[in-house]
Amino acid sequence: MTAIDAWLPWIYQYGVGGVLAAATIAAALKFGALDTERKADKRLLTCLAAGYFSFCAIHAVWIFGVYP
């Protein structure tokens, strides 16, 4: 097993998936479906970002733990 074998799925998942999520959020902000001035929308945005980055970090630490 090489480092590429260990890390490529992580890079692809959070890269391609991140583009998909970011494009959705950007469209929502542009079209007014999300407004960072509103408390509830701000909280939702924070939760979505926290979820994405938490799972990204957990998977990174996991891979690093197995393949340092």
Next chain:
Amino acid sequence: MTGAVVLHPLDWVALALYFGGIVAVGIWVSRYTKTTTDFFLGGQRFPWWIISMSCVATLVGSYSFINYSEVGFNFGFASVTNYTNEWFVIPLFLIGWLPVIYFNKIVSIPEYFERRFDLRTRRLVLVILLIYLEGYIGINLLTIGVAMKGLFGWNVILSATGIAILSAAYLHAGGQTSVLMTDLVQGFLLLGAGITVLVLGIMKVGGLGMFFDGLPMAHKLPFAHFNRPATFHFVGEFWGDAVTGTFAFYMINQGVLMRFLSAKSVADGRKAMLFTAAFLMPLAAVAVGGAGWVGRALVTQGFLPTDTSARDVFVTVARLVCSPGVFGFVIAAMVAALMSTLDTLISAVSAVAVNDVWRPLFPGRKDSYYLKAARHAALIATVLGIALIPVFEQFHSIYQALSYFTGSVTPPLVVVIMLGLTWERFGSKAAFWSLLLGSGAMLFSIFVPAVITPFSHGVSPEEGFTYLRSCYGVFVTLGFAISFTWLDSSEYSNRPEGLTLSSIRKAMEAFKGSALDETGVGETVLSPWALVDEPGEVVRIPESVANSLSIKEGDIVYLADPRWWLGGLRSIRAKAGVSAGGAGIEISKELCEHGGLDVERPVRLEKIL
């Protein structure tokens, strides 16, 4: 497996307790189902935690324990991938799809397509959706039939029919309310059983150290290899599950949509989704895959033979590590997984049949007429699902049947919903032809898999690119959609409002019927109340109480029994009136009876919108 399992009397007791209990709960809560809104949407009064647990119970199907334990045995911790990759699709669900559906009071997926596009697109979606849902029912029934045959040597169709009758019994009585409440029990049961097998297995193998030592290095990684072997690889999982699978589960599966529409508010639906993705899904991943990981460690440490069958590893491990009674509890969890998925699918077909077929054919009838039709539709859906079992038995394996079936149906719908929500210019002609040609392209790829090669990501072609058909379907349908939109923009100026990202606020205003005021939304207060002898749905809140939550005349409020653990069973949602004086809230008899409120207790008042 080495032959039919002989159950200990304690196992039979556990199974009997499960079946008796679940049917009793389902039928008992049916007393709260009085209208079609109650039947399909549970009266739109449930808190986030009920929706969240119900979602997991639905997601974990009967095939999950067998399938993910097999994946865990063969590929290790990569079996968790499917349950931890929601974060790329849920932004669109939470920001776009859920509020659009909820605030427009859309109760079936095809209905959205008519309101956003046109009638012929709705009809096309109706056909695709019914095929998808009925097929899914058939596959789930086949799975439990195969499991029962493997375990006890029972006939596949007869055992599946028996369990289908039990599911249909409580669903027929109580609709969505029964589904939600039985799912709550089943959700705890199936998570508990999976984690019990894992913990007992780790103890059997000699502790955590021996467990990890018993796994090959590649099994310890959270992802599979990028593109090999052809039977299981990361990139196929990403496109087949993370993108289209997750999208289909939350946005196309009518049953899951009805779960979220049962929430008392969009905020509760969002909270349910976030909690599910962040906590319950990873827990479910451990519950359904754990037996496979333990199985591999048990083989390495010599507790199981090296030729242990991956397909049977869940039952093999459960039999090895569970004592009498506990094994019965684990088998009950497998059945729970089937029933909680099955009841959702049956109620979904029932909703689509009534709202998209029966109501347009026989309009203007009484609500009780449609309620009766919904109950009959649930029974017909069950019978059709049973009739499909022999068809799916022809496939090489259940997982193959499921992958072929869902992977071939969902991508065109995924693309059309995604563009319908986000692209104002995407019109009805483009939607209809993208769906039709996209579905045709999916069908073509089944007979000529070579067309998927440009999307193969280096995966070898021997399995016909089964897992990358979704990637192909998404991009081909996207191509059709963009081409048709550019060719035809004639309807651009005549688009309905409230159905896209750019007009969600308008949908919220239409739902409420007055201007939005978000001050005090989500806050609660406990208040005394009294019955008033007035006809209709009347709620009058004293000014002093209304001011504490910034409630104004016409705001939507939620009044519930203060016992949180009832999970909204005794509650109502209504438009608020405000009275100048008085010590408590005034509620009319009709509303009180509908919500099952207890006159001896105060109510918890919450401003919803």
